[in-house]
Amino acid sequence: MAVSLFSFVDMFSRAVATASHLLTKGAEHSRAAGGSDDDILDWRLIEDMQPLRFQMSVVCNFTRQWLARAADLPLPADIDVETMTVAQLQTALADAQAYLASLTPAQFAGRDDAPLTVKLGGGTMEPTLPAGQWVTNFATTNILFHLSTAYGILRSKGVQIGKLDLFPTGL
Numbered sequence: 001m002a003v004s005l006f007s008f009v010d011m012f013s014r015a016v017a018t019a020s021h022l023l024t025k026g027a028e029h030s031r032a033a034g035g036s037d038d039d040i041l042d043w044r045l046i047e048d049m050q051p052l053r054f055q056m057s058v059v060c061n062f063t064r065q066w067l068a069r070a071a072d073l074p075l076p077a078d079i080d081v082e083t084m085t086v087a088q089l090q091t092a093l094a095d096a097q098a099y100l101a102s103l104t105p106a107q108f109a110g111r112d113d114a115p116l117t118v119k120l121g122g123g124t125m126e127p128t129l130p131a132g133q134w135v136t137n138f139a140t141t142n143i144l145f146h147l148s149t150a151y152g153i154l155r156s157k158g159v160q161i162g163k164l165d166l167f168p169t170g171l
Contacts, residue, residue, distance in 0.1 A: 004108060004112070005067075005070050005071075005108040005111055005112055005131065005132060005135055006103070006104075006105040006107075006108040008067060008070075008135050008136075008139075008140065009067060009100050009103050011140070012062075012063035012066075012067060012100060012139075012143065013063070013100045013101070014167075015059055015063055015143050015144070015147055016059060016060065016063050016093050016096045016097050016100065017097065017168055017169045018147060018165075018166055018168055018169075019056055019059045019060070019093055019147060019150065020090060020093045020094070020097075021165060022147075022150055022151060022154055022161065022165065023040075023056060023086060023089060023090060023093070024090075025154065025159055025160075025161050025165065026040040026052070026154045026159050027040060027086050029154075029157070029158065029159040029160070033158075037085070037086040037087070038085050038086050040086065040154070040157070041053040041056075041084070041086065041089070043153050043154070043156075043157050044153060045152055045153050045156055049149070050149075051153075052150055052153050052154070053081045053082070053084065053089070054081065054146075055146045055147070055149045055150040055153065056089055056093070056146075057078070057079055057081035057089075058142060058143070058146040059093075059143055059146050059147050059150070060079050060081075060089075060092050060093055060096045061076075061079060062139055062142055062143050062146075063096055063100060063143060064076040064096050064099050064100065065078075066134060066135055066138070066139035067100070067103060067135070067139075069116055069118070069131065069134065070108060070114075070116070070131040070132075070134065070135050071103065071107040071108050071111060072107075072111065072114065073107065076099060079092045111131050111132075112130060112132035113130045113131070113132065114130065114131045115128050115129070115131075116128065116129060116130070116131050116134055118134070147166075151165075151166065
């Protein structure tokens with residue numbers, strides 16, 4: 001299989017599917033323990049880390065926004081995860097899946113070396129890098145970090161998940 005920027009559409013779609021699956025498992029665990037689905041959104045690994053809702057928002061936002069940047073498409077708006085319920089977050093993840101499914105190889109053709117300048121760190125940095133470098137290094141690393149952190153949060157709260165839960169759509 002040849003790797004192109006479009007190859008990341010499938011990878012990012014799988015990350016969104018995994019986030020949705022983990023969210024479902026977490027909600028089921030919370031209900032079984034006498035809590036509500038939404039209790040899980042404020043779970044953290046440690047107090048000074050961002051909660052599950054933040055981890056899921058990065059997966060949802062980055063999968064759409066970084067591919068939009070790479071393809072020179074309008075940037076999808078951030079989801080407002082601070083007020084979302086689990087059900088609303090699941091809808092946002094489904095919308096992200098639909099967005100990713102709408103992307104085509106032609107939108108990424110010739111875009112690997114297109115320069116992108118993006119403000120980071122609250123505007124403290126504004127690097128210009130090729131689109132391919134943003135997607136392969138920055139976006140992918142962040143998506144997988146926040147997905148892994150979400151997994152860690154759920155495991156730390158006793159949710160019975162394992163490595164196979166990272167592949168809910170198969171290999």
